[in-house]
Amino acid sequence: MYDFTVIGAGVTGAGVARALSRYKADVCLIEKADDVSNGASKANSGIVHGGYAAKNGTLKGRLNVLGNRMFEDLNNNLNFGYRKTGGLVLAFDEEERLLLEGLLANGKKNGVKDLEIIKRDRILKLEPNLNPDVKYALYSKDVGVTSPYEYAIALAENAVTNGVDLFLEHEVYDIIKMDNSFELITDKSIIKAHTVINAAGVYSDAVSKMAGVNYFNIIPRKGQYILFQKGTGAAVKSVIFQVPTKNGKGILVTSTYHGNLMLGPNSEEVENREDTGTEEMTLEYIINTALKSLPDFDLKKKLKTFSGIRSTPNTGDFIIKEEFPGFINAAGIESPGLTSSPAVAEMIVNIIKKRINLEKKNSFNPNREPIIKPNSFDVAEIKRRIDLAPCDDRIVCRCEGVTEGEIRDALTRNIDISTKKAVKMRTRAGMGFCQGKFCGPRVDELIERIKII
Numbered sequence: 347m348y349d350f351t352v353i354g355a356g357v358t359g360a361g362v363a364r365a366l367s368r369y370k371a372d373v374c375l376i377e378k379a380d381d382v383s384n385g386a387s388k389a390n391s392g393i394v395h396g397g398y399a400a401k402n403g404t405l406k407g408r409l410n411v412l413g414n415r416m417f418e419d420l421n422n423n424l425n426f427g428y429r430k431t432g433g434l435v436l437a438f439d440e441e442e443r444l445l446l447e448g449l450l451a452n453g454k455k456n457g458v459k460d461l462e463i464i465k466r467d468r469i470l471k472l473e474p475n476l477n478p479d480v481k482y483a484l485y486s487k488d489v490g491v492t493s494p495y496e497y498a499i500a501l502a503e504n505a506v507t508n509g510v511d512l513f514l515e516h517e518v519y520d521i522i523k524m525d526n527s528f529e530l531i532t533d534k535s536i537i538k539a540h541t542v543i544n545a546a547g548v549y550s551d552a553v554s555k556m557a558g559v560n561y562f563n564i565i566p567r568k569g570q571y572i573l574f575q576k577g578t579g580a581a582v583k584s585v586i587f588q589v590p591t592k593n594g595k596g597i598l599v600t601s602t603y604h605g606n607l608m609l610g611p612n613s614e615e616v617e618n619r620e621d622t623g624t625e626e627m628t629l630e631y632i633i634n635t636a637l638k639s640l641p642d643f644d645l646k647k648k649l650k651t652f653s654g655i656r657s658t659p660n661t662g663d664f665i666i667k668e669e670f671p672g673f674i675n676a677a678g679i680e681s682p683g684l685t686s687s688p689a690v691a692e693m694i695v696n697i698i699k700k701r702i703n704l705e706k707k708n709s710f711n712p713n714r715e716p717i718i719k720p721n722s723f724d725v726a727e728i729k730r731r732i733d734l735a736p737c738d739d740r741i742v743c744r745c746e747g748v749t750e751g752e753i754r755d756a757l758t759r760n761i762d763i764s765t766k767k768a769v770k771m772r773t774r775a776g777m778g779f780c781q782g783k784f785c786g787p788r789v790d791e792l793i794e795r796i797k798i799i
């Protein structure tokens with residue numbers, strides 16, 4: 347019998363599991379996929395938002411600002427990749443300037459610091475490649491970029507280090523309420539717990555209904571992206587937004603944490619919660635809209651397109667509450683859910699503390715070593731290392747300079763993975779120009795060798 351069971355291993359669930367692993371309690375994390383970070387947490391903009399956009403008075407507004415302030419320390423502990431870049435919301439006329447004034451006022455109410463409206467000369471000094479027609483921008487110094495799936499993986503690894511049991515490939519399909527506990531019926535086993543935390547993302551309404559709580563629905567909203575080759579992200583230093591529309595923050599131009607230019611996302615309601623395809627017409631719209639911010643980028647350097655599904659709740663705000671003793675929803679966590687996630691985890695621990703006495707354990711280890719080690723291999727060094735006999739220094743992925751040692755590290759950590767996709771998310775092998783054509787077979791061979799031993 348677990349004290350706490352968390353359903354869903356995205357940034358919300360993995361964050362809650364890690365936060366609970368600080369205490370003397372038996373905790374498990376249940377995920378239906380064969381790896382953590384399988385939902386929205388693996389396909390989003392990766393922006394650590396400043397907190398000026400989420401409406402004052404909402405949970406989103408409060409938790410965004412709190413979460414933003416926690417990222418630097420978290421990254422120092424967990425080494426997932428985070429960089430404070432600053433962000434600019436561009437305005438091209440007086441009407442748009444009024445929208446910036448609204449964001450500025452909202453941000454100040456939310457407690458965002460370092461927020462100001464700046465004019466064309468300063469904007470172009472900060473970002474010389476932007477459209478020279480820009481007139482004003484809301485400048486938020488607290489905006490940053492992170493590697494979202496590496497963040498979710500780091501949270502989950504550290505939770506496991508601190509005693510959390512992770513059950514992958516366990517889909518919860520029913521929740522039975524007992525006297526003082528719950529039975530979670532999964533496709534593999536029955537898991538018993540005193541308290542259940544629902545962090546099932548786009549399926550959080552379905553999981554909530556399993557426990558008899560059905561006052562909200564999730565509206566899946568797709569966002570599509572175009573990602574460019576490594577190095578192209580140098581075109582901008584900060585995250586470049588346009589003024590928000592009724593569908594959200596609009597099309598942004600950013601560098602990913604790893605230096606790829608990225609454009610997107612749009613926002614469209616979809617019926618199928620697994621619909622992560624991309625469509626030519628939408629991609630064209632994204633390119634044309636992004637050109638207004640950044641008039642010159644090389645489409646020939648396009649690497650791939652992808653999309654993610656937002657868990658938009660019909661209530662308009664995050665749903666974070668104990669619905670009845672022992673059943674806690676962390677549902678409808680759409681954007682800025684990545685940014686808010688550390689604060690969401692803290693909020694859930696505080697909800698639990700109102701009912702249960704949680705005692706801190708001395709053995710909690712907040713730290714996790716990185717998998718990707720920074721390197722500066724030049725072409726000659728990569729060529730030399732590609733031909734080495736199998737050893738940790740051998741280069742396996744020549745586009746991203748990934749070594750055999752990094753892949754061995756990923757495959758032998760405390761989350762049991764054995765797919766190329768899982769290795770790719772942890773090491774970047776296969777994320778480069780050739781998209782895994784060169785390294786794919788080598789990674790397969792390593793998986794076989796390392797996992798069989």
Ligand SMILES: Cc1cc2nc3c(=O)[nH]c(=O)nc-3n(C[C@H](O)[C@H](O)[C@H](O)COP(=O)(O)OP(=O)(O)OC[C@H]3O[C@@H](n4cnc5c(N)ncnc54)[C@H](O)[C@@H]3O)c2cc1C
Binds near residue numbers: 357389547
């Ligand atoms: C296009 C897009 C752009 C975004 N950009 C940003 C951004 O820049 N900044 C920001 O702060 N936020 C952003 N967000 C929001 C952010 O990505 C999400 O809020 C966050 O990732 C939600 O995490 P989660 O853990 O709640 O959900 P998820 O990551 O979706 O995780 C839920 C998990 O639950 C599992 N699951 C579901 N049902 C079951 C079941 N029955 N049994 C077991 N497991 C189950 C799923 O497999 C999944 O792994 C964006 C989202 C999208 C889609």
